[in-house]
Amino acid sequence: MEESLDNSESKRPQFGTRHLSDPQNVFQHNACWFSRLHFCYDHTKFRKKPSIEENGDGRILKNQDDLWQHNAWDNVVWGDEQMREAEAKLKLNSSSFMEEEAALKYEKEASQFWDRFYSTHENKFFKDRHWLFTELPELSEEQQTENPSEKEINTAGFPCQAAGFRILEVGCGTGSTVFPLLEANTLKKSFVYCCDFSPKAVELVKNNPEYDSSKCHAFICDLSEDNIKFPFPENSLDVILVIFVLSAISPEKFNSTIKQLSRQLKPGGRIFFRDYGRYDMAELRFKPGKCISDHFFVRGDGTRVYFFSQDELRKLFEDCGLVEEQNVIDRRLLVNRGKQITMYRVWIQCKYRKPA
Numbered sequence: 583m584e585e586s587l588d589n590s591e592s593k594r595p596q597f598g599t600r601h602l603s604d605p606q607n608v609f610q611h612n613a614c615w616f617s618r619l620h621f622c623y624d625h626t627k628f629r630k631k632p633s634i635e636e637n638g639d640g641r642i643l644k645n646q647d648d649l650w651q652h653n654a655w656d657n658v659v660w661g662d663e664q665m666r667e668a669e670a671k672l673k674l675n676s677s678s679f680m681e682e683e684a685a686l687k688y689e690k691e692a693s694q695f696w697d698r699f700y701s702t703h704e705n706k707f708f709k710d711r712h713w714l715f716t717e718l719p720e721l722s723e724e725q726q727t728e729n730p731s732e733k734e735i736n737t738a739g740f741p742c743q744a745a746g747f748r749i750l751e752v753g754c755g756t757g758s759t760v761f762p763l764l765e766a767n768t769l770k771k772s773f774v775y776c777c778d779f780s781p782k783a784v785e786l787v788k789n790n791p792e793y794d795s796s797k798c799h800a801f802i803c804d805l806s807e808d809n810i811k812f813p814f815p816e817n818s819l820d821v822i823l824v825i826f827v828l829s830a831i832s833p834e835k836f837n838s839t840i841k842q843l844s845r846q847l848k849p850g851g852r853i854f855f856r857d858y859g860r861y862d863m864a865e866l867r868f869k870p871g872k873c874i875s876d877h878f879f880v881r882g883d884g885t886r887v888y889f890f891s892q893d894e895l896r897k898l899f900e901d902c903g904l905v906e907e908q909n910v911i912d913r914r915l916l917v918n919r920g921k922q923i924t925m926y927r928v929w930i931q932c933k934y935r936k937p938a
């Protein structure tokens with residue numbers, strides 16, 4: 583089967599956790615969610631909700647008799663055997679890299695491949711990412727404090743110069759994050775910038791009935807360029823969201839992209855990153871001939887995907903002068919009980935802050 587882009591990541595519910603303590607119980611659940619969260623936000627009202635652990639609604643498996651009650655497993659620990667199997671699969675599908683000429687075509691035509699993707703799927707592919715508000719409480723009204731450096735920013739002539747809190751989403755696709763943000767941000771003082779290098783994706787964002795140019799500005803932008811032109815000045819953003827986009831860029835460009843993004847952050851501003859982790863099911867499923875370079879593959883539709891390690895992300899962000907606040911691995915097991923199929927997913931989530 584050809585590797586395809588899959589969006590099961592975005593389907594997780596906002597609240598709740600499950601633990602797999604016995605591997606023989608894998609077919610009891612379909613997915614597992616972060617268990618380290620101790621509170622959750624109702625994104626529509628930004629009210630602090632009692633945590634699953636606090637209110638004891640039974641999502642955390644404490645009693646083995648409850649195993650058949652749920653569909654998902656969280657924080658799965660991989661055994662030695664499973665690691666060996668993963669390494670063997672990776673060795674097989676990465677044993678040789680594709681011809682340079684072919685790899686160059688995927689680099690040069692990257693935006694066209696994504697444009698074709700959005701022409702085919704429009705906005706039916708990625709599910710809304712409402713979970714963001716749980717993972718990034720900084721986005722909530724209650725958490726937004728005035729940044730002392732705000733007064734020094736000269737935003738004259740830029741879209742929404744008056745906003746007190748500026749969010750940028752890069753690689754926004756058709757707006758699976760932007761629209762939940764707009765819906766939730768009842769704040770008068772917030773503004774959301776979003777960009778993608780696929781003109782079709784940006785067009786779909788702008789044509790969405792929820793698009794409101796008084797709260798949002800969508801623009802076309804290629805993050806792999808050396809001199810990215812942003813429609814706002816340096817040191818002007820509070821939060822930059824980098825969600826499942828860096829993996830689509832060539833690894834040689836990672837440093838330049840993150841450096842340019844961090845320049846746009848206010849001192850004290852943050853980059854929030856979430857993307858594929860090494861040995862994710864999608865990486866192990868690639869067939870030989872699809873590998874461009876280590877952990878970098880091309881899908882059947884010509885879009886590319888990289889699989890990260892926590893250490894390389896730490897080095898990447900810290901080399902760009904940012905300070906680590908979070909760098910966690912999310913190992914999740916999705917289970918199709920009907921077909922008795924297990925899917926081991928690996929995602930990495932990070933938060934890095936620009937020092938004051």
Ligand SMILES: C[S@@+](CC[C@H](N)C(=O)[O-])C[C@H]1O[C@@H](n2cnc3c(N)ncnc32)[C@H](O)[C@@H]1O
Nearest residue numbers: 696708753755778779780804805806825827830
């Ligand atoms: C896997 S999709 C994720 C979309 C969205 N962030 C989400 O999580 O639903 C990757 C997105 O990154 C965009 N992208 C890939 N390379 C890019 C680049 N060099 N500059 C800007 N956008 C890029 C693609 O067009 C696509 O919309």
